[in-house]
Ligand SMILES: *[C@@H]1O[C@H](CO)[C@@H](O)[C@H](O)[C@H]1NC(C)=O
Ligand SMILES: *[C@@H]1O[C@H](CO)[C@@H](O)[C@H](O)[C@H]1NC(C)=O
C-alpha cells in the first residue's frame with residue numbers, strides 16, 4: 133500500500149550484531165600424505181559441523197537447501213519447506229542473501245490445482261516499505277490469520293487456486309527482510325532478477341511456465357522496474373549482461389504484469405486527488421474550498437514533478453514534499469481511511485487503518501511462526517517500515533517516472549493490466565485511468581478510442597462489477613465498490629479477474 137509520505141524525521145535505531153569467531157588450531161604431526169589428507173578432511177568435517185551449529189543458533193532454522201548460481205557469486209538462497217498457512221501445497225520460505233549485506237525474505241506456495249502447468253505469479257506490496265505478507269494474509273494468499281492471532285484459516289479465494297505464488301519482502305528491511313544498504317526501485321530490480329534465476333535453476337519445473345508479476349500501490353514503481361530488468365536481460369541488452377557476460381542465465385517467461393491501485397505516473401496522478409475527494413461516485417469527503425485549494429497548488433506541483441522527470445534528481449524530494457503537503461495531507465487530516473473513502477481510519481496507524489493488519493503483525497512475531505519460516509529470532513516483523521519510506525523519499529524515488537518503462541514491454545508482447553478499486557483515495561482510479569490514456573505507445577490512439585465495456589464476474593453474469601477498456605496489450609479495469617486492496621474487498625471477483633487474465637481470456 134502507498135504509505136503516507138508526510139515529511140518527518142525518523143530516528144534510526146541501529147542494531148549491533150556481534151559475530152563470534154571461533155579460533156581453531158591445527159596440530160601438525162603428519163608424516164604421510166594420505167594421513168594428512170584424511171586428517172585434514174576430518175578436521176574440516178568437524179569444523180564445518182561446529183560452524184553450522186553456531187550459524188543455526190543465530191539463523192534459528194535448519195535449511196533444507198542452500199542454493200547458489202555461477203553467474204551470481206555474491207548471491208545465495210537459503211530455504212526451508214514450511215507447513216504453515218496451507219499445508220496442502222508444497223511451500224518454500226527463506227532468504228535471498230547478497231553478501232553479508234542484504235537478506236530478502238520470500239515465501240512460495242505451489243498452485244492448489246496443477247503446479248506442473250499453472251503459471252507462476254510474483255506478488256509485491258508497496259509502501260515503499262510495506263511487507264508483501266500483508267498481501268498474503270490480508271488480501272489474496274492461501275490463508276488469513278485468526279482473531280486469536282495464533283493460527284490461520286484457509287482462504288478459498290486464494291490466488292494460488294490456479295497459480296503458484298511467490299511473496300517477496302523487498303526492498304531491504306521490509307517485513308522479515310533485513311540488511312544495511314540504501315535502496316531504490318531500480319536497485320531492487322536486479323536483486324529480484326537474481327532471485328528468479330537462482331530459484332528457477334534449482335526448481336527447473338517452474339522455469340518453463342508462464343511468469344507474471346502482480347502487485348499493488350507503490351509496486352507501481354517496482355513492477356515496471358523489475359519487468360524492464362527481466363525483459364532487457366532476456367534480450368541480452370542490459371548493461372549488466374554486457375559487462376559480466378553471464379553464461380547460465382535462463383529465459384524468464386515474463387508474460388504479463390498486473391498493477392492494482394498503483395502509483396506509476398505521479399505527474400498525472402497528482403492531478404486527480406481533488407476530483408477523488410470532491411467529485412467521486414461516493415460523494416464528497418472534503419469541502420469544495422479545500423478541493424479548490426488542492427487544484428490551485430497542482431500546477432506548481434506539476435512543475436516540480438516535471439523537473440524530476442527530466443532528471444533533476446534533487447527536485448524529486450522537493451516535489452514529493454511540496455505535493456504531499458498541499459495536495460494529499462488535507463485528506464489525511466480528516467482521519468478518513470486513505471485506502472477507502474467510504475471508511476474512517478480504524479485500528480492503529482501502523483495497521484494502515486485496518487485492525488486486521490495489526491493481528492497479522494502479532495501473528496508474524498510469534499516465535500513458532502518465525503522458526504517454521506526460518507526467520508532469525510531478532511528480526512521484528514513490521515507491516516510497514518517508516519525508515520525505508522524515508523530513505524526512498526530521500527533518494528527521490530517517489531516522484532520518478534515509471535510509466536516510461538512500460539511501452540517497450542508492450543512492444544515486446546508483454547501484456548499489462550492496470551486495475552483499480554474505485555473507492556481508494558491514495559492511488560485512485562481516476563488518476564490511474566488518466567495516465568493509461570496519456571501513455572505514449574504505438575497503441576495509444578486505439579486504446580483511447582476503445583469502448584469502455586461492462587466487467588462481469590464469472591458465475592454472476594447479472595452483476596455489473598466494473599468497467600474495462602482494452603486495446604492490444606494494455607487493459608484498464610475499474611473495480612466497483614473496492615478500496616485500495618481489491619482482493620480484500622472483492623475476493624471472489626479478484627480471483628476471477630486473475631484467472632481470466634492468466635488464461636489470456638477477455639475480461
Ligand atoms: C583414510 O580414511 C579412509 C576412511 O575414512 C580409510 O579407509 C583409509 O584407510 C584411510 N587412509 C589412511 C592412509 O589412513
Ligand atoms: C492450527 O490449526 C491446525 C488446523 O486446525 C492445527 O492442525 C494446528 O495444530 C494449529 N496450530 C496451532 C499452533 O495451534
Ligand SMILES: *[C@@H]1O[C@H](CO)[C@@H](O)[C@H](O)[C@H]1NC(C)=O
Nearest residue numbers: 244245246292293294631635
Ligand atoms: C482452478 O483450480 C481449481 C482447483 O483449485 C480447479 O477446480 C479448476 O478447474 C481450475 N481451473 C482451471 C481453469 O484450471
Ligand SMILES: *[C@@H]1O[C@H](CO)[C@@H](O)[C@H](O)[C@H]1NC(C)=O
Nearest residue numbers: 406407408410411412413562
Ligand atoms: C465530476 O464528475 C463527473 C463525472 O465523472 C464529470 O462529468 C464532471 O465534469 C465532474 N465535475 C467536476 C467539477 O470536476
Ligand SMILES: *[C@@H]1O[C@H](CO)[C@@H](O)[C@H](O)[C@H]1NC(C)=O
Nearest residue numbers: 410411416418419420421423
Ligand atoms: C461543490 O462543487 C460542486 C461542483 O462544482 C457542486 O455541485 C456542489 O454543490 C458544491 N458543493 C458545495 C458544498 O458547495
